[in-house]
Amino acid sequence: MGKTADTPMMVQYHEIKKQYPDAFVFYRLGDFYELFEDDAVLGAKLLELTLTARNKNAENPVPMAGIPHHAAQNYIDILVDQGYKVAIVEQMEDPAVAQGMVKRDVVQLITPGTKMLGGAGNDKQNNYLAAILPDDQRFSLSYIDLSTGELKVTTIKRFEDVIDELRSLEVKEVVLLKNDEQTITLQLANQLGEEGLVVSTQESAEANATVSFLTKGLANASEASVTALLLNYLFDTQRRNLEHIVPAESYERLAYLKFNQDTRTNLDLVENARTHKKSGSLLGLIDETKTAMGGRLLKQWLLKPLRDIDDINHRLDVVSAFQSAFFVRGALQDHLKSVYDLERLAARAAMGTMNPRELVQLKRSLSAIPGMKSVLAEGDIILSSAGGELDAMADLAGLIDEAIVDDPPVSVREGDLINTGFDSKIDDYRRVLTENQQWLAQLETDERATTGINTLKVKYNKNFGFFIEVSRANVAKLPEGRYERRQTLTNAERFVTPELKEHESLINEAQLKRAEREYELFVTVRERVKANINRLQTLARQVARLDVLASLADVADSHRFVRPTFTNDNVIDIKQGRHPVVESLLATGEFVANDVLLDQDTSMQLITGPNMAGKSTYMRELALIVMLAQMGSFVPADSAVLPVFDQIFTRIGANDDMAMGQSTFMVEMAEANLALQEATAHSLILFDELGRGTATYDGMALAQAIIEYLDAHVHAKTLFSTHYHELTALANQHASIVNVHVGAVEDEAGKLHFLHQIQVGPADKSYGIHVAALAGLPETLIANATNILSGLEQGSITSQPTSETPASQQVALFNVDAVDQNTEKLLAKLDQITIATMTPLDALNLLADLKKLRS
């Protein structure tokens, strides 16, 4: 075959690579990680590395690309962010003492779902890894944030809902059970792959001792299995201590207000749909949290509003308490600003990656707790008891304070970490160091005196240590015997003396021992942190919760939100509600607040009014108020009485200004269908101009049929905006439907002014042409459109229902009989044509015939 045999190193490489075929293998070679073969070729391209070759001149040169090990993290991040995996291969023994090939092994597999975001900084993002286990009936789903240890599991019936949960959690990687025969898994892998998720597999869903400790609280066997699957994958890939993982918590999706990704997007819930940034979203507006943990929790709450009135009120009670204790809140938030990411610090302690600076961050965070407690004690009973629960962990904070210097280096091996007075051995080494350094400092003066050489210097460098430097001209003045030559330079000679050597070795030894001992003590302190992980995690949760609730009180104050009240009467009664994000973009006082009233007997508002008048804003506003209320926040209104909703469905033209194609109409209908099938009398539905994506007849017919279906079968509270004015007649037929419209006035010059005010009754006209005029379309065009419209209005539109005929027949937009009878013939004729076989003359003749038919 002509292929030269692999070198021992490449044999070792191939053995490792075989186990991780889908990962980039970062193979440690001295100060570099090397990529080989295909990894090198692709890696060089993705990471802009120089592609070289090992054994360049041999028959089979091996492509190779190197990464300095100290810069590896950036390169790893780039690959993992693009959905790749990276296997880190380290030398498992000291190359200097190894016999033969240095042993190497994978120490960690970094994947999109296991990547550690940020350090202990201010990172408000979670990074979740999920596992899915399907059976005949349903899916079990577990997920974890490795950087915080949060572990959750649930059961979901439909695949679409699984996907939706993954999207909501922004999961990037999913673990499936490796079982080739189980076609469902393969199918699932494909479907997940199509969603852009990285799919990983794991061979076992059996829980070993460590794993069963984390799954033992789970009553449901499938949930326990999927959690074991997830954890097995983690323990296999991470290969380190993961004691920070908290026992799995099972949750019921029914406990939360349900809405899907389209709704999150339609409402700009956690990011602005246009910019994909947090600013311009509801989350951006309400996030006044001061800690990373609080930021993450706030987002979790917003994505999962509650359904239990008591739980909601529990949160609202604390927001109220904070709202009426302005100074307590402000002082608390000042303390919160000095709290680092306790969740991630705990995790890093468990994994043994916590560095001395992070220990100090932990100490500073803990030392903010007593202040928080005493501030909260000044608040009412709710706040003071919340403060009372906080554990300042004075023992741990005290230990770190005593042991670790205030401004330690990041490195753990080079000393200068431990405070003087903490350990007598370290103090001894330091004393030896100081004494010898003093001796050295004195040496220059003494040597100058004894030799009479005033330019003599005592110096230090890495290779030779301490030495005495004398210029060439003065060398002869040195007495014989005592000075041992070390190095000759052009103009100078360097010497050592027996005393210098002795002091130097004392310094070296003291330095080495001190560094070792400092490391030892540092590890002891870190172990103490690890032993306190549960306390630390409890504290982190409490602090995060206080941070979120104080933030909600802040927002309530600064944006004039009020506490909502809940009713079992199925009534929505909002006085002067506002869309908080739209309002924040306008000048003060410009936003027009609106009431929303749907009493017990009203299930639907049909909303008419010109384009741009504010229909969508009004609809979105209601959904946002409902979500805020159920997450435990105050709401943007003067007052708000609400039922507790179970689900929210929205069909809002996200692509309002795009021409809708057939497929977009399909999406529109699919979204409508979801609401029709799943909404209950406790749901909220927002349908914005449903049906406009198809021909007028179809669209209006469908819109009407949907309204009637909702009225007959679903009874969900619904806002339905439409341009089909004819539909407003439905309110006469159905007691549960009311008409409202967004007001607009035409001035004397015919120019339209939007009032943004919701008013009772249907809109008097549609103003589409006025809006077009406002958009600056040519005057002649506008005049033409006005003519066409008046022609249509006089000719063929009838929409006056009579009370005898059924509603479905009453509100047809056009009277079909009135449509030109010739149309049928015209269409029939068109159907007969085969364009491919026609000559240009045939075509002209046909056109003439058609024209005759029309006249």
Ligand SMILES: Nc1ncnc2c1ncn2[C@@H]1O[C@H](COP(=O)(O)OP(=O)(O)OP(=O)(O)O)[C@@H](O)[C@H]1O
């Ligand atoms: N209540 C309000 N107060 C002040 N300005 C508002 C209000 N509601 C809407 N607006 C302004 O009007 C703009 C258009 O609002 P919106 O998109 O809700 O109109 P629309 O009636 O749904 O239009 P279309 O029918 O074209 O979709 C908003 O971007 C906002 O600037």
